Structures are given as structure tokens and as C-alpha cells.
Amino acid sequence: MKKRTLRIALIMATLSVAVLRAEDGSRLWLRYDRIDNPLLLAGCQKSVTGWIIEGDSPVLRAAAGELEIGLSGLLGRAMPEARSARRHGSVVAGTPAAAGVIASMGLAKELAGLGEEGYLIISTRFKRKNITAIAANSDRGVLYGVFHFLRLLQTGQEITGLAIKSAPEIRIRILNHWDNLDRTVERGYAGRSLWAWEDLPGRLHPRYTEYARANASIGINGTVLTNVNANAQVLTESYLRKVAALADLFRPWGIRVYLTARFSAPVEAGGLSTADPLDPAVIAWWRDKADEIYRLIPDFGGFLVKANSEGQPGPQNYGRSHADGANLLADALAPHGGIVMWRAFVYDNNVPDDRAKQAWNEFVPLDGRFRENVLIQVKNGPIDFQPREPFHPLFGAMPGTAMMPEFQITQEYLGASVHLVYLAPLYEECLRSDTHASGPGSTVARVIDGTLHAHSLTAMAGVANIGDVCNWTGHPFGQANWYAFGRLAWDPDLGSAAIAEEWIRMTFTGDAPAVATIGKMMMASREIAVDYMTPLGLHHIMYYGHHYGPGPWVDSGRADWTSVYYHRADSLGVGFDRTPAGSDAVGQYFPPLRELYGRLENCPEELLLWFHHVPWDHPMKSGRLLWDELCFRYDAGVQSAARLREEWEGVKGSIDPERFTEVAGLLAKQERDARLWRDACSLYFQTFSGRPFPADLAPPQHDLEWYKAHTYDDIPGIK
Numbered sequence: 001m002k003k004r005t006l007r008i009a010l011i012m013a014t015l016s017v018a019v020l021r022a023e024d025g026s027r028l029w030l031r032y033d034r035i036d037n038p039l040l041l042a043g044c045q046k047s048v049t050g051w052i053i054e055g056d057s058p059v060l061r062a063a064a065g066e067l068e069i070g071l072s073g074l075l076g077r078a079m080p081e082a083r084s085a086r087r088h089g090s091v092v093a094g095t096p097a098a099a100g101v102i103a104s105m106g107l108a109k110e111l112a113g114l115g116e117e118g119y120l121i122i123s124t125r126f127k128r129k130n131i132t133a134i135a136a137n138s139d140r141g142v143l144y145g146v147f148h149f150l151r152l153l154q155t156g157q158e159i160t161g162l163a164i165k166s167a168p169e170i171r172i173r174i175l176n177h178w179d180n181l182d183r184t185v186e187r188g189y190a191g192r193s194l195w196a197w198e199d200l201p202g203r204l205h206p207r208y209t210e211y212a213r214a215n216a217s218i219g220i221n222g223t224v225l226t227n228v229n230a231n232a233q234v235l236t237e238s239y240l241r242k243v244a245a246l247a248d249l250f251r252p253w254g255i256r257v258y259l260t261a262r263f264s265a266p267v268e269a270g271g272l273s274t275a276d277p278l279d280p281a282v283i284a285w286w287r288d289k290a291d292e293i294y295r296l297i298p299d300f301g302g303f304l305v306k307a308n309s310e311g312q313p314g315p316q317n318y319g320r321s322h323a324d325g326a327n328l329l330a331d332a333l334a335p336h337g338g339i340v341m342w343r344a345f346v347y348d349n350n351v352p353d354d355r356a357k358q359a360w361n362e363f364v365p366l367d368g369r370f371r372e373n374v375l376i377q378v379k380n381g382p383i384d385f386q387p388r389e390p391f392h393p394l395f396g397a398m399p400g401t402a403m404m405p406e407f408q409i410t411q412e413y414l415g416a417s418v419h420l421v422y423l424a425p426l427y428e429e430c431l432r433s434d435t436h437a438s439g440p441g442s443t444v445a446r447v448i449d450g451t452l453h454a455h456s457l458t459a460m461a462g463v464a465n466i467g468d469v470c471n472w473t474g475h476p477f478g479q480a481n482w483y484a485f486g487r488l489a490w491d492p493d494l495g496s497a498a499i500a501e502e503w504i505r506m507t508f509t510g511d512a513p514a515v516a517t518i519g520k521m522m523m524a525s526r527e528i529a530v531d532y533m534t535p536l537g538l539h540h541i542m543y544y545g546h547h548y549g550p551g552p553w554v555d556s557g558r559a560d561w562t563s564v565y566y567h568r569a570d571s572l573g574v575g576f577d578r579t580p581a582g583s584d585a586v587g588q589y590f591p592p593l594r595e596l597y598g599r600l601e602n603c604p605e606e607l608l609l610w611f612h613h614v615p616w617d618h619p620m621k622s623g624r625l626l627w628d629e630l631c632f633r634y635d636a637g638v639q640s641a642a643r644l645r646e647e648w649e650g651v652k653g654s655i656d657p658e659r660f661t662e663v664a665g666l667l668a669k670q671e672r673d674a675r676l677w678r679d680a681c682s683l684y685f686q687t688f689s690g691r692p693f694p695a696d697l698a699p700p701q702h703d704l705e706w707y708k709a710h711t712y713d714d715i716p717g718i719k
């Protein structure tokens, strides 16, 4: 009893600290502040009077802890676990295995088909009392159900009359950290890597558990700890012990760890003279390595591999194929249940006629030759995480192979952690794209959820934007992209706007006008960035190296890393001809997309310059000529960026001053950058079009040379 009183006092103290402490963004969407609408609060306090978890395991203890802090915070009173469910308003969570209330409810039929991770949340009666039951087949399902229930409270939704049934559409929902062992993060804009390798395995930072909690709350169940540009050192025994320490911490939150495997590891870490995938010594080395890993980490997830791309070693170094390489690792992992995610982001050192075609050319002939525990991990578009790309033509093109998408959450080409760009509409656009692989309705979502080609191994990866800065992602709105990735990986059919609303309510405010304004800003933001960076299908014209600002003039170095390779501007027009008359990349899409994209008159304008070299005087749907339209789009991007800043001013009183001021500062910087993009790109392309700027647009502030000479001293990321 004494212990219990102490615990309650501790909870209350934590709550009051939470109320007093500055909003630094560190609590993400799990703030659990008291429901501020008095009517709603009273209703919830009546409907939820206590909670109980049936059974005991590390995962259930995590769920119990979450219910305790969540309900105590949201309902504004200490809510330790109750002794029984025999009162109105009890929340009972568990599996039928615990032989308690949940078991007595006879839910077998409802639970069938929900798998290992699905759950039910139902309002029901028990011993003549109204209760809420959170039921699942496994403890992990209970944990996810608990987070769902808390989300209902956090977002002000109805919590009576519930009949919720949810199960993930995708089996492996995984973050890819591009984190190096020296704690730098490739394309990371939120400080250093979370993984303090120097302190592991002995010293465990509290952030690890916070990280796992946040991921579990949105259904993420896997994490690749290391960069795809891999370092074999992570496979050495001392590092594996560090990895094991993280795996132990993440396990109660349903999260498995994975590592990137450097293909040449048998040479670098094993002292062999070759990494040839068909060499018996190499095969034995990977087998032994897998055995060693599983001795330390029994639920190790598997390997992510970048091979024969951008200088990374791979099977082609030995005249072998991607299938030979992937199968080597797959065979080593298979006895333990591990998987291989083999990346299709490949392009070799010989510059191809069109880099957009290379992955398809290399992988389609290998369809059906990969082991059952291999997935091919494909970036959403054929080039590289651009503000807009068509979906990757590999989706749907390898029916005999499990395919998973790789989205970027970190904003490498989208303003890093400085610009507010909500990425869910980009993810959604890709997932809803119809590949026509098996006729209409063959969306990317149906390819990757396994239903189109009957695959049971399914996955979705997001390149993380997380670092050790206080608010995790640098830009407070970067958190929304992490959140949205998790929600969409659970259910690819969710809508971006609904996800944004959830996130805003949990992260910022439940004030309806503010929710509406912020939601509108978020939903418009991706298209705004496209306008001021790469309108009408332009792509890869960013500044060399850091990819932050404009660099359409970049013309030296490896050809397919330059901007001129992609925009192909000349006196006649602009854009990459990917029709049959050009590189014929359109030929990699199924009909009728070939015709849709391939004919100038049919091609959607947002992808026009991706697929066509278009004359400057080409008439556009707006009635303007291409040159004028390009200038208008750039200008519209700037106007809209200014509007974002103004709209944010409108939510001033509804947001805590700390985060309000921080975002206001970032939006001002974004507007500055948008102008830079507009002016630099319009001036540059004018040197080809030879046409005047439309009279009603403000002229650029400086001349082209000024923009070319501009350097960036205030942007995040590795310098």
C-alpha cells in the first residue's frame, strides 16, 4: 500500500513537471497532457475509471506502463492499475491465454484472422458493468491496441460504443537509419546518431526506450541501425554485443533490430581473400556469422544490403548476380527465420543512357531467382527521393519476387530539417499509383501488401529523420513524417489528411480552427515545395553534394550526378526525353501508362519534363507557354511559402510559445530559400529560353552569377 501511494505521488509529480516544462518537442505525439475541453474530460473520466492488464510479460508490462502514464496524464488523475474489472468504466486488455475477462468473452471468432499484431477494441458488458476490452492474439497486439485506445483519447474521439478491429496490412514496418558508427548520419539533419556506440553495451541512454515507445505507438516493428553505405565493423563480436543491448531494450516494444551487411565483410572482418558469393569459405563465413548473431540476438531481423551501387561492393565484383548475392545471405539467415532486404537502388560506375532505367534493367531478368526470405527494396521513384517522381517501374514488374518500397522520411532533397514539407501526400501518391501490372487496380499498395502477386512476406521501409537533438527530428514538423510513415505502413489505405489531423491533435492542440489551419498548411506543403524547387517534372537540379538549394547549372563530375544530365535544357526546350524517341524509359511501364506518359499531349503536366523534352513555346493547360508557366510555377511556390508563414501567424494563441516561435523562424527561412530557388532557376533557364520574364512577376533580386556564387553556411547535415 505504501509503495502504491509513493507511485501515485510520483506520477502526480511527473504530471505537474510535464505541465510546467517548456514544450521542447521531446515528447513527440505522446504528450498525454490533460484533455483541455472540460466537457470531453468529464465524459472520458466517466467512461474510463480504471484499467487492468491480464497476464504478465515484458511486452504487457510496457503496455501497462503506457496505460498508466497515458490515462493518468489525459484524465488528469493518478490511474494505477485496478484490482478488478468489476466496475463501470474499466479498460481490460489482454489475450485469451491469460484465462481472465478477455478469455471469458469468447472472442475466438473475432480474433481469428487478426494475426500476431492485430487487435480488437470493443465496448461491452462484463458482470453487468460497461467496460472497454482491448483483446489480441498476442501480447504485441495488446500493446498496439493500447496505443490505439490512447490515441482515441488524445484526439478527442468517441470512446463509447467502440467496435474496432485492426491488423497491419504490411508485416515488416521498418526504419532505415543511415547512421555511421562514428555517430554521423548520412543525410541526417537532426544532430548525431542516437546510437552511442561508445557507451554500449554498458550504458543505456533513456532515449532508446523513448525511441522504441514512439515507434511502437505507430506500429513500427523493425529498425535497421546502420547506414546502407555499410561498415563491416558492426558485424564484429564487440559491436554485436552493443547491438544485442539495443535489441534487448527494444524487444518489449515489439521492435526487432536489423543490420546493414557490407558485402565485402568476409574479407574486411573475416580475413578471407574473397567475398565471392559462390565460394565455399564465404558461404561458411556468413553461416557462422548468422549463427553468432542469433546466439546473441535470438530474434534478430536480418540484413539490409546496398550492393554494387555508388561504389559499394557486391556480387558483381565477382561476376555474380544480385540474386547470387542476396541468396548467399538469405541461406545463412533462413535457419533462424531472418530475412534479406536487397536494395534495387543500383547504378554502376559506367554512366548509363538513362539512370532511371537501370534498376529495372538489372532486376527484372532476375525475377523468380530470389529465395523466399528475400525482399527487393525499391525506392518510391526511379531516380532518388525527388520532390516528385513517377512511381518506380519495378513495382509490379517482378511478380515472382517479394517487393517492398523504400520511402525517405529524412528530407534530403526537400529542404532538410529547415522546410516544412509534410511527406504523407508523397507516400500516398506512390502507394495509390496504378501500375496496371495485372490490369487496372494494380496499385503499388497492392503490390507491396502482397495481395497482387500472392506474397506473404511484405515490408515497407522509411529512411529515418531521427537524431539526438531534443525534438528528435530538427524541424518540429519533421515528426509528422515519421508518424505518417508508421501509420501508412500499418495501413497503406489511410489518408494523409486524416493522419495529419491525428498528429496535430496529439502534438500541438485540439483547438478546431488551429487544427484546420495547420492541417491545411501541411496538406499544401509538398506541392508548394515541388513548385519552388522542381515544378512540371524537373528533377535532380539541386546543389551538388548537400542537395539543399538550387544548382541547375551543376555540370561537372560524374554525368548522372549533374543537373544538366537531368534537365537537358537547350535553346529548343527543356526536359528529359524518355519516350521511345529518347531513352524509352516509358517502355518500362505497363500499358496504358506507356502511352499516357509517352505522348506529350497525354502526359500529366506534373511529370511533363520528367518524360519529355518540351519546346519553350509549348502551350500548357493554363493557356500559357511552357516558359511562362515555368516562371509562374516557381513564383507560385514563393507566394505559397509566404502564405504558410502568414497562416502560421494565425495560430499564435493556440500553440505554446516555444514551438510557435521555432516554427515561425523556420518558415521565414523556408520563404527565403523558396525565393532563392525561384530566382536562381528562372535566371538559369532563361539563358536557354531567351525569353523575358512574364511582366506581372517580380524580377529576380540578383543576377545569375550571384546565385551561382552563393554558398550555404546555415544548413544542417554533414559538412
Ligand code: GCU
Pocket: 186, 187, 228, 229, 306, 310, 345, 384, 412
Ligand atoms: C542517395 C544519397 C546517398 C545514399 C543513396 C542511397 O544517393 O544521396 O547519400 O547513400 O541515396 O540510397 O544509397
